[in-house]
Amino acid sequence: MRLNDHELTHLKTRVIIDKAKSIKAPGLLDHFKLIVLFFKKMQIIPGYFFLAIACSSFSVFFNMVGIALLFPLCRGLIEGDFTKVGDRLGVSKFLTAKFPGVFESNTSYFILLLGMIVLATVIKNAMTYFSSLSIGQQMRRANGRMRHMVVERVFGFGKQYFDGFRVVEVNQTVIAGAEAITGQLQPIVKLLTQALSLLVYLAIMFWLSWQLTLVALVLFPLRHYITDILSSKIREASIRFENSRLDLMQRLHNAVSCIALVKSYAAEDMERDEVTRLNETELRDAFEAQKLQLLLSPIQDISTIAFLLIMAFVMAAMAPNYGPAQVTKYLMLFYLIKRAMPNFALFATLNLSIARSAGRLERITAMLSDEGKYFVQAGDRNFEGLQKSIEFRNLQFGYDKGRPVLHNVNLVVEKGKMTAIVGKTGAGKTTIAHLLARFYDCPPGSIFMDGVDIRDFSLRSLAEHIAIVTQEPMIIQGTLRENVTYGLRHEISDAELNLALEYAQLSEFAKRLPQGVDTLVGEKGAKFSGGEKQRIAIARVFLKKADLVILDEATSALDTKTERKIQQDIDKLTEHETCVVIAHRLSTVASADKIIVLEDGCVVEEGTWTKLLAKKGAFYEYWDAQKVLDGQRNTAVETQEEEGVLKA
Secondary structure (H helix, E strand, O other): OOOOHHHHHHHHHHHHHHHHOOOOOOOHHHHHHHHHHHHHHOOOOOHHHHHHHHHHHHHHHHHHHHHHHHHHHHHHHHHOOOOOOOOOOOHHHHHHHHOOOOOOOHHHHHHHHHHHHHHHHHHHHHHHHHHHHHHHHHHHHHHHHHHHHHHHHHOOOOHHHHHOOOHHHHHHHHHHHHHHHHOOHHHHHHHHHHHHHHHHHHHHHHHHOHHHHHHHHHHHHHHHHHHHHHHHHHHHHHHHHHHHHHHHHHHHHHHHHOHHHHHHOOOHHHHHHHHHHHHHHHHHHHHHHHHHHHHHHHHHHHHHHHHHHHHHHHHHHHOOOOOHHHHHHHHHHHHHHHHHHHHHOHHHHHHHHHHHOHHHHHHHHHHHOOOOOOOOOOOOEOOOOOOOEEEEEEEEEOOEOOEOOEEEEEEEEEOOOEEEEEEOOOOOHHHHHHHHOOOOOOOOOOEEEOOEEHHHEOHHHHHHOEEEEOOOOOOOOOEHHHHHOOOOOOOOOHHHHHHHHHHOOOHHHHHHOOOHHHOEOOHHHOOOOHHHHHHHHHHHHHHHOOOEEEEEOOOOOOOHHHHHHHHHHHHHHOOOOEEEEEOOOHHHHOOOOEEEEEEOOEEEEEEOHHHHHHHOOHHHHHHHHHHHHHHHHHHHHHHHHHHHHHHO
16 A cells, blocks of 8 residues: 555654654653654665765875875974985875976975875865765755654644644744754764774874874873763753743743733733843853853863873873984874864764754654644545534533533534524533534544544545634734635635625725735734624635535624624525534524524533524523623614714
């Protein structure tokens, strides 16, 4: 069986999650294991990676050539004669034989050695550049794959996860979290290059003096022990800084997105003080992490000087009388020791890189885990539209364990009819609508479409046949046209768009906008009123032409006249479609074929408008109470209209 891209990505993610569960302690070694696991499962070690390693190997080789040529150059400078020093690579001997008379003088030999050293250095740096370019290309591809995997994962979470998540956390995880993983490709290639360079340096050092090389090998671990301790501190500081930055971003996001709330409670000073406090915390944590990172270089320099002084003392004790050959050897040893020191810290360097990204790495690992994601279970059966009815059988549901919202709900929604659900705030009306729309996962065997468990259908096929208007209409940052046509997979003509706007009582409103339907609506529709945003959501329903329409307080923010007009058009739209209406204003459901009354998550009454009023039960009490309020409201409106006429 061939998997599609979505299934393959999900399978790879599941493998990573399952293996990550076995890693209990979030130490540096565990983080490295996770990074390697990500690399393997995301297939980011193909030809580019091996090309980078090959270029790095050539870079090391030509670096060795340059070092080998330094030895005769130093000896020639000390002895004052380059014609006799030669070179162990045999290049000068070959050129002398090939071009007799050209390389015979002292100056020509000196120029030859300098030229070979420069050429080796140029080739070495060119190979280093191509290695970095190759791994950079791979990092770009890997970063794209990693972001795709995280985004794919996030969109698979249930709505209940998003009810309590932080927007900035997802943004940080998708962008910075992916970079934290793919950014480790460069250090790993550098580690391999350093390992090869270290082997070359040690080989030459053993050839020059195996005794001094053994002394150096004893001192190397002592020097880098402090670096390892510092890396651990940097890791802890990195996690603190990452958390404090998220807290600051979240507070700013809340304050700006809820600016009307802030203004209405004159809470500007409170928000300013809190943002200032979080900003100071973030800056303090950033400075603490920076202090530790800046401390690394001085400690390395001081330990390097101490190391070289110890080596100089050992050299002096081993050979008190220096000749030209001995001076050359010791100069080369000093040079090689200085070059080998950073390479000996190859593991410490990798640990430091991982430590700096530890906070983001833990965050992306948590994002990829199953805990607290509230997945909506779905099958692979294709839903082709409602044929008979929707049935709720003993439905019990709660957002949290031990706190049920719905209790043994039994009801039937018949095809082609309007079913209204009414009740007090908190009775569970919206929960039923959201379960029907598959925003949340219902228990098995509780909701059936034409006798088939709703969990057996794929989420996509259900969504294609369901249109919903929620209590708080969702508005994207874009134009009015983009909002009304959002999610539609077919082209919408201007005639269809204008008809939908007319049904939603938005035609005149759209004409008054500066750019008409192409006017930007602002962040979350900030430029529009609550009623206008509701009408945008209603226009979407008209364009989608779904089998099942769910209206959750779809007209609650509209004035009475506009509501009546839209209600008439909705009645026409749903005349031959199935409609579930949730309303507080009972007058809007007078034409419903069936009315369900909910109290405390239980169905207490069911019937038509006439029968329920005649029964004089819970529905009658709601209607009687609203009648008084509506009377007061109508009196106030009539008074305002009369005053307006008198003034005119």
